[in-house]
Amino acid sequence: MQYFQRDNCVEIINAGEFDPVKTFECGQCFRWNADKNGVYLGVAMKRAAKVWKTGESVFISGTLEDFENIWRDYFDLDRDYGALRKSLNTDEYIKKAADYGAGIRILRQDKWEVLCSFIISQCNNIPRIKKIIESLCERFGEPLYFEDKTLYAFPDAAKIAGLTEKELEPIKSGYRAKYIIEAANAVASGAIDLDMLASGSCDQALRVLKGIEGVGDKVAGCVILFGLNILDAFPVDVWIKRAITANYGEGFNPKIFGKAAGLAQQYMFYYARSNSTA
DNA sequence: GCTCAGGCAGGCT
DNA sequence: AGCCTGCCTGAG
Numbered sequence: 544m545q546y547f548q549r550d551n552c553v554e555i556i557n558a559g560e561f562d563p564v565k566t567f568e569c570g571q572c573f574r575w576n577a578d579k580n581g582v583y584l585g586v587a588m589k590r591a592a593k594v595w596k597t598g599e600s601v602f603i604s605g606t607l608e609d610f611e612n613i614w615r616d617y618f619d620l621d622r623d624y625g626a627l628r629k630s631l632n633t634d635e636y637i638k639k640a641a642d643y644g645a646g647i648r649i650l651r652q653d654k655w656e657v658l659c660s661f662i663i664s665q666c667n668n669i670p671r672i673k674k675i676i677e678s679l680c681e682r683f684g685e686p687l688y689f690e691d692k693t694l695y696a697f698p699d700a701a702k703i704a705g706l707t708e709k710e711l712e713p714i715k716s717g718y719r720a721k722y723i724i725e726a727a728n729a730v731a732s733g734a735i736d737l738d739m740l741a742s743g744s745c746d747q748a749l750r751v752l753k754g755i756e757g758v759g760d761k762v763a764g765c766v767i768l769f770g771l772n773i774l775d776a777f778p779v780d781v782w783i784k785r786a787i788t789a790n791y792g793e794g795f796n797p798k799i800f801g802k803a804a805g806l807a808q809q810y811m812f813y814y815a816r817s818n819s820t821a
Numbered sequence: 822g823c824t825c826a827g828g829c830a831g832g833c834t
Numbered sequence: 835a836g837c838c839t840g841c842c843t844g845a846g
Contacts, residue, residue: 570827665828671844672827717842722829759829780827812827 544620546610549602552593553610558601560624562646563594569647569813571769573660573673574680574697584689586680588613588653589696591689619648619772627774627803628810636790637800637807643817644810650769654737655730656697657770658752661762662722678714679703704731722757729755741771748773774805783808786815 546555555561567575567583575585575594582595590613593604603614615621624647631641659679664672676697683698703711704727711720729735735755740748748771752763764778777797779787787795800807 661827666826666841667828667843668826668845675843715843718829718840719842757829761828765827778827782827816827 548607552602552604553607553614555601555603555620557599558596559599560628560646561596561601561618561620561648563596563601565644565647565813566618566650567594569644569809570816571650571765571809572652573664573669573676576673586687586694586696587650587656588617589685589687591687591692591694617651619651622648624648624806627806630803631800631807631810633799634790637810640810640814641807644813647806647809647813649772649774649806649809651772652769653697654741654766654770655700655727658726658730658737658755658758658762658766659697659700659703659723661765661769662726662757663716663719664765665719665757665762675714675716679716682713700727700730703727719757722755725757726755737770740767741773745773745776749776768805768808775802777804777808780812782812782815786811 544555545557546553563583564577564581567577567585572585572587574587575583577583580595582593584591584593590605590609592609592614593602595602603610605614628641628645631637660672660676663675663679667675677695680695680697683702684695685698687694687696703723706724706727708720708724711723716723730737735751740751745767748767749760749763752758752766753760758766761778761780764776767773767776768778775797777800797804797807
């Protein structure tokens with residue numbers, strides 16, 4: 544990967560395996576939104592940034608220092624996605640899905656943010672998930688001043704821990720409020736150490752995360768894949784369920800995808816969604 | 822009004 | 835193990 548400072552941003556050249564649109568729209572994150580020119584504005588890791596692609600270059604606003612300290616890791620730029628993608632060649636369907644999703648990267652997001660966001664996602668639609676998360680950030684997150692706007696960082700678990708359901712009511716998360724608070728309490732108190740889970744196994748993390756009320760297989764799987772960056776996690780939601788039924792049937796086991804199972808899941812999700820909503 | 826949306830838990834068979 | 839149902843809320 545080659546990159547250099549250019550005006551007020553960093554340019555990554557020959558970014559064939561980095562497609563910002565696919566990366567932001569494949570269901571792993573909720574706080575990156577495109578303007579009418581296709582430039583994404585988002586908040587992550589307590590920073591705001593703009594990200595866009597022109598030709599074969601990806602541009603990320605900010606300094607070289609921020610790029611090297613934050614965004615290089617956040618966009619998982621040191622992993623060889625080309626090799627992982629090409630390893631998904633065990634059947635025609637996954638080959639097609641992987642080809643279609645080329646450029647998707649699995650973000651290394653803040654672990655608590657992923658846990659909280661996917662608790663909110665349950666039985667909810669994407670616009671409303673985003674709305675609830677933005678509302679949570681506006682009310683409890685630290686303000687960030689970016690260009691002419693005021694944006695808000697995702698609030699730390701410690702900030703949410705100890706809130707009452709009543710205090711969380713304005714964000715309209717409904718019955719999920721008590722799950723959010725319980726998860727915040729567990730993380731803030733250290734009862735659950737997300738950083739430690741990230742260095743353990745998928746099964747271990749699954750067991751611990753499911754100990755939180757309101758966290759089942761799907762939410763835990765998303766936290767493991769998108770937050771802990773354990774790529775053999777394979778969260779199954781309704782889209783993936785449909786894709787499995789249509790292409791594999793009974794007895795499907797994500798282990799056929801080996802170490803790239805989580806990435807396979809993202810390709811399947813993106814492929815399934817794009818081909819039914821487009 | 823009604824149903825549904827990117828789940829979960831608890832109780833049932 | 836698998837099947838059912840209620841759950842906050844807002845959009846269609």
